[in-house]
Amino acid sequence: MAKHIIQRIVMAALTATCMGAATPASANTEVETAELLIKLLQVGRGVISEHQATINDASKGDKGFTGDFVSNQVIERFRKATKIDLSRPATVPQAPLYLAMVESEKEVIDEMQPVINKQGVGFKGVIPAVFARKSGERFYRKTGIRVKLTGTDYRFPGNRPDEFESEVLRIFADTRHPKGQPYSKATMLDGKPVLRMMDPEYAASTCLSCHGDPKGERDITGAKKEGWHEGDLAGAISIVIPMR
Template identity: 85%
Template sequence: MANHCISRILVAVLTATSIGTAVPASANTEVETAELLIKLVQVGRGVLSENQAIINDSSKGEKGFTGDFVANQVIERFRKATKIDLSRPATVPQGPLFLAMVESEKEVIDEAQPVINKQGVGFKGMIPAVFARKSGERFFRKTGIRVKLTSTDYRYPGNRPDDFEAEVLRLFADTRHPKGQPYSRTTMLDGRPVLRMMDPEYAATTCLSCHGNPKGDRDVTGAKKEGWHEGDLAGAISIVIPMK
């Protein structure tokens, strides 16, 4: 699908549908929705990770790494992973909600164009973690659903785990917990019933240049490396969906 078609779909659906804080009514549907929103975050971060060399190429100006390009990639990869085609959002009841996430990811990249396309500058700071954080912030403003990266080794203060997240991170770190298995629970938050889900993330080879060894050395961002090894628990994607 051409990029301009994707933009038209996003605008049309999000304009025609008032998302607000509406979420599916049943707990089972909310669990499925949380899982699929997490998949959208993972897909978007994957696009950013694969294109770091392009983003940080100091010799090029306009790179073509636009919000439309990212939205196109996310929709296509999400379709391959889930069989849900967001170019036809009416086929699933959560279509407008999922497109709100795609739109949030698109807006983050569109806003970063002056930095991404600046010649003479190598590292641009638009890394997958920053992309996910900013996309989650925009998505929350659109929907009232919180999506957050968190870790015991958090760097950004907003990624600090709350009590629930710290408890689940300890669960994920327990060798008795099946690797890769998410955790969800209905609970109360700020006096309201919510579904909370966390999906564990593990250090990949691409993570180690910033988070690996030597522990304590400064990485390209200026932060201290954590000394992770491939396969170590890196943290989790945390999501909070208000329930009716």
């Protein structure tokens, strides 16, 4: 999809958001909305993971790994995974919210261009976890919906699980809980009704270079490895959507 078309779609959707068209979902749709927002973040992280070698190529300057490239990839992969075509937002309920997430992901990569394209530097620190955190922060400022990574072995202080998240992580760690099944609950937060959802995440082979064995060894980021094995519970994506 051409760059100017993506920009037009996203800007139209964000204008609708500002006008109130993206008010958080009503009671019969917020679970689906939460699931799809989580999916968009997962798709974006997948794009970052697959292009890690390109991002960290110290010999190359302009890599073409731009916000437009990422947003194109996210929209196309999301369409293939869900059959929802965000390039036709008029046909998609809650499209302004979903495109606000796409725009947040685009902005993060645009902001990182000087780092991504810097020659002579290998590891850039542009990794899926950082991408997800920054995208979630931007998305919250746009929409008031909180999306974050969390887990028992959190590294960034902002990813520390709260009481609700800690309890759900214990549920996910219980072998009786069906692997991969999300958990959602309508509850109160700060005196207001919200839907809370968490989607469990498991260690893939690509995670182990930073989070695998030997436990306690420093990885490329300088943090200590957790000693995970492929398939271990790595944490969850947590989302909080205000309810009407």
